[in-house]
Amino acid sequence: MCGIVGLFAKSPGIEEGLGVHLAAMLAQMSDRGPDSAGVAVYRDPVPEGMTKLTLYSPVRGEDWRAVASAIGGEVDSVRASHSVIVVPAGAVEAEQRVRAARADLRVMSAGHVIEIYKDVGLPEVFAEEFELGNLHATHALGHTRMATESRVTTEGSHPFSTGLDLCLVHNGSLSNHNTLRRMLRREGIEFQTENDTEVAAGYLAWRLREGATLEQALEGCLEDLDGFYTFAVGTADGFAVLRDPIACKPAVLAETDDWVAMASEYHAIAVLPGADDARMWEPEPGVVYVWDRAAVA
């Protein structure tokens, strides 16, 4: 069991308070996933030619200024064990600099807009420690984890990102992840953990690299992934939702003039303004749902 939430702002008011709403939604999903929590927030795009990295250090009180200067970047912000550092270079180059300077740091996300924060512990505590409340953003995904396939660690928490500005959160479990991981490694996709969800994220990154659209890549999951899943995928422009054809794992979607939201259970949506009057429905099994700027504008 795990909990998933997603929120896409359609009004400036919701963008401004997105962190507050996200934290409230996450807290509602504590009972589905008390082991660890994580969010991907899409905010403050950096200009072309620059890369925004979210880095995680297991060392308390990490000297992030020193890290930034070692990789030729600047600290944008520090939240608990994570820091967002902006590097005037492409993503591949920026990640290489991190590996060369500090191989002990983990790159949680890379791109122009994405920031990923995740850690073990109760979702409410996580939200407070990472000060989610002061985040303004266009959209975000969140996850609360009850671990099944791999250990409870910061690295094993969701969201997983294996592509630029791309992230995945997952409720369920995959059975063929070891076979798929071997295949994807041969294709040059890198993995940091033994986690099944990271394989699904890697699969999407591989399909997108090979020219598939996000919708095509997700439809490929229906063929190539064996297991139970409700996925929510974040991109620079929006998010997508897919449930496996058996549909054991829950999901509910809701929309108002101000926002689009998805969650494992309705009570995570009930905390949003205007939820009582939202249009609400359950996503069909095996059908890809996508929201992005173009679709909503």
Place this chain on the structure above:
Amino acid sequence: MTTLLEAEVVDLAVTPLRELNQRLHDLAGTGEGPRRWRIVNPKGAHAVACGLDAELEVEIDGHVGYYCAGMNKLATVVVRGNASTGIAENMMSGKVVVEGSVSQSAAATAHGGLLVVHGDAAARCGISMKGVDIVIRGSVGHLSAFMAQTGCLVVCGDAGDALGDSIYEARLYVRGAVAGLGADCIEKEMRDEHVAQVRDLLAAAGIDDVDPAEFRRYGSARRLYNFTIDNAGAY
């Protein structure tokens, strides 16, 4: 003449859910206390009005979470909103009405009573039903009436894939399209007695704009389980 009873209002934004359910449970068998209840601000809470065992009328204003009105006996529960997984699961008697739509496993394993859904029901509606009657105004998802033993499922809209898979003696009536029948489920002749049964169930559900003659009947081919004609009366 009885006067219209004042409803006991419980606000779940203030009152803990367990306190509400305990108060409702305490009415079982006593015949004392309020008979009409109105619950506001459910906000998707799980197990609202679960395990009732008295002739109560419970109205819930808003959306509810899992297992609302589960194990219901005698009571009438009306949800003015949507319901999540397992509405009226294992209901024994009484009536549960949902004005919106419901998620999967509605009335799962239910032995009796009537479930009415005015919207759609998702996957596994009536899974392992054991005597409950279910009337769905809209459509039902895949694997509905899976291993259904007895009772009736009436669907005014369409049915998803694998309808009635491994079915026993339940009766399935669908007005719209069926995406696919499950193992050992076949279409059967719609005789007068079946039209009459659908008419009665629609009437009990308060649906008067649907013609019972437009339904088709589905049931067991009796090739998958050990069906013995001598036991037919037991269903």
